[in-house]
Amino acid sequence: MADEATNGAAGAESAPQGPQFMVHKLYLKNVSYEAPGVPAAFQEQAMPQLQLNLNQKVGRMEADMYEVSLTITLTCTINEKTAYLAEVEQAGIFGLSGFDDASLDMMLGSHCPNVLFPYARQVVSDLISNGGFPPFLLQPINFDAVYAEQLRQRMQQAQQQPVIGNA
Numbered sequence: 001m002a003d004e005a006t007n008g009a010a011g012a013e014s015a016p017q018g019p020q021f022m023v024h025k026l027y028l029k030n031v032s033y034e035a036p037g038v039p040a041a042f043q044e045q046a047m048p049q050l051q052l053n054l055n056q057k058v059g060r061m062e063a064d065m066y067e068v069s070l071t072i073t074l075t076c077t078i079n080e081k082t083a084y085l086a087e088v089e090q091a092g093i094f095g096l097s098g099f100d101d102a103s104l105d106m107m108l109g110s111h112c113p114n115v116l117f118p119y120a121r122q123v124v125s126d127l128i129s130n131g132g133f134p135p136f137l138l139q140p141i142n143f144d145a146v147y148a149e150q151l152r153q154r155m156q157q158a159q160q161q162p163v164i165g166n167a
Contacts, residue, residue, distance in 0.1 A: 020094035021107065026119060030089035031070055032084075033127045041083035042132065048083060051075045054141065064097040068112040072120050074137070075130075086127045090120035100113045110147035117141060 035041070043072040060066055069091035078085045094112050096104055121138045128136045 017098060017099040019103065020095065020121045021111070023115060024065070024095055026092045026094040028088070028118070028119075029036060029091040030087070030121060031123065031127070032069075032087040032129060033084065035084040035131050037078065037081050037083040038132065039084075041078055041081070044078040044083075046079045048075045050136075051077075052138075054146070056109070056113050058112075061093065064095055066094050066096060066108060066112075068092055068094055068116065069084070070113050070116040070120055072124055074124055074136070074138070075127075076133070083132055084128065084133060086124050086131075088120045088123045088127070090123065092116055105151075106147060109150060110143045113143045113146075117143070 040090075052072070052089075053071075055071040055073075057069045057071075058066055059068075069089050071087065071089040073085070073087040074083045092112065092115060094108075094115075096107055099107060124138055125136055128134075
């Protein structure tokens with residue numbers, strides 16, 4: 001009866017807390033757009049070549065607060081001349097607590113970039129359209145696969161480093 005009167009609050013306090021994830025802030029950290037080939041690029045008949053670069057950074061702010069940033073750089077060339085270059089750094093402040101080290105690393109390396117991506121994607125699309133070029137829809141990115149590849153590379157590098165031991 002007491003639990004009913006407090007709406008289960010007493011039971012909630014004694015229940016163990018699991019891992020907690022919170023988005024505190026999402027923001028645009030850096031934007032750059034250049035179109036050195038304009039207006040000549042609008043007259044070109046060749047197929048544009050696109051090069052996409054992706055980078056992510058993680059920084060610890062406080063005990064359970066992290067800044068994660070996702071940078072997308074898209075370069076379009078036509079006949080080997082740069083038509084445009086769009087770079088967007090979308091960032092966020094995330095609260096993560098109660099995670100073991102491996103899960104925390106995965107959350108920062110995969111889940112947080114997944115949260116940031118739609119915002120960065122929209123800014124890239126708007127920049128290109130506002131620059132007078134045909135709309136560009138950045139395809140989804142499998143950040144789980146990107147994270148798995150980064151983890152594999154880290155493990156490979158750790159294995160290649162010489163072990164210094166006591167002789």
